[in-house]
Amino acid sequence: MTTRNILICVSGLTPQIVTETLFCLAVKEKTPFDEVYVLTTKRGREVILGRDTHTTTPKTSLKTEIENLCKKYNIKKPLFEENDNHIIVAREESIELSDIRTDKDNILFPNKVCEFIRDKSSDPDATLYCSITGGRKSMSVHIANALSIFAREQDKLLHVLTKEEHEFKGFYPMNKKEAEDLELSEIPFVRLRSLLAANLKQEKLLKLNFDEIVRHTQNQLRLLAPGNKLVLDIERRELKYFNDKISFEPMEFLFYYFFVDSKIKGMINIPVHQFLSEETKNQFIEYFEQYYPNYFIKQKRWYRKGFSKDDFRVKRSKVNSKIKELIDDADIVNYFIIDVNRKYGESTYYIRADKERFIIKF
Helix, strand or coil: CCCEEEEEEECCCCCHHHHHHHHHHHHHCCCCCCEEEEEECHHHHHHHCCCCCCCCCCCCCHHHHHHHHHHHHCCCCCECCCCCCCEEECEECCEECCCCCCCCHHHHHHHHHHHHHHHHCCCCCEEEEEECCCCCHHHHHHHHHHHHHHCCCCCEEEEEECCHHHCCCCCCCCCHHHHHHCEEEECCCCCCHHHHHHHHCCHHHHCCCHHHHHHHHHHHHHHCCCCCCEEEECCCCEEEECCEEEECCHHHHHHHHHHHHHHHCCCCCEEHHHHCCHHHHHHHHHHHHHHCCCCCCCCCHHHHHCCCHHHHHHHHHHHHHHHHHHCCCHHHHCCCCCEEECCCCCCEEECCCCHHHEEEEC
16 A cells, blocks of 8 residues: 655744745655645634734745645645644634643643644554644644654654745745755654553553653653562562562462462453462462472461452552552552452452563572
């Protein structure tokens, strides 16, 4: 299937940056484009439509100038319509964002940018060319951040520069000298999509706002630190995190080891009924015989009758309390505790951290 090239720009009061970027890519670099989108403000849309009344803003529409550019230089005309699909304005309920100034504006706009880039980057047959040239500096930061999170290898981040003498005089170069003075730079950036790849498919992440995704990504990066592993020392019945460690009673330690061992074997979600089963009881007997053969268990109630729901609840509570005592980072600790996936009728329990985050010391 043919790849579609999509140009995405942020723009404030100077929509000329859209046609300048299109000129650099389509005319100078011979890259044809299929679609153009502009992320802007309420007033920015009026400027794009050529309806703004201020003397310094252009009085022709961006759509007209794109058509003129394509006709003059005989290049493919990309799809650009004067509607909400192609001119994207952030809004709160029915109120459109008029500028990007306040803290609140800098939440609404990046949320909209994030939503848009996430949607466009979900198409495997599309390549995104994102320009940071226009709009307020914060708008450029927001599109760069969104691209850093969602971009694939083929997606690009761009910046266009021209000499001051030509700035904003026209929508695109009219002669060779103006064309030579217009420069396009591709900006390297860190792509984090692979870090989020598994979570990108989850309904929860698809509904997160930009600030929530940033927080999630930051936690993922912190978790990837080389020393961010939990060591289970079976002989000492200790969990070790960096230079800190904490001791457990044999049953408490093996309770946690059971969940780690299950995760390593591919059993991620454990329902309570599985823990109460005869099979699990036998598994714990095997643990004791292998690791703590001198620990007397035959008189224990669980040995004779199996585990109860209270056993599960109490042990999970004690183990999680100790892990929270060991790891004082509130975000990271949530990856290592025994968490619950609540579901009516059958909740399951699991550890969120990947199996590579655990080191078993026998």
